[in-house]
Amino acid sequence: MPLSQGRGRNTALSTEDTPGKTADKDQEIQTRERLLKVLLTSDARQRLTNIKMVKPEVAKAIENTIIQLASSGRVKKAVSDEEIKEYLTSMQQPQKNFKIKWA
DSSP: OHHHHHHHHHHHHHHHHHHHHHHHHHHHHHHHHHHHHHHBOHHHHHHHHHHHHHOHHHHHHHHHHHHHHHHTTOOOSOBOHHHHHHHHHHHOOOOOOOOOOOO
């Protein structure tokens, strides 16, 4: 019996931490959005939004790359749409060509 009571208390603690974690996550998202608004041109933001709708993991990787470059001081001006395209092409995995030979 004591084990089930202990589990109940742990569950209560987990639900108490949830609002704090949600607030922290919201704060992090808002900070990212503010950073990206400064770091990207309007065309680049639009392209990143379009990418996010189709492939959110790719958009997140591009966002992380831009934020890392900015934090290390390697971004001197706003990232343009063309630079976003360059990030996309550099992230693409080469496609394998399959040749089928009929004997």
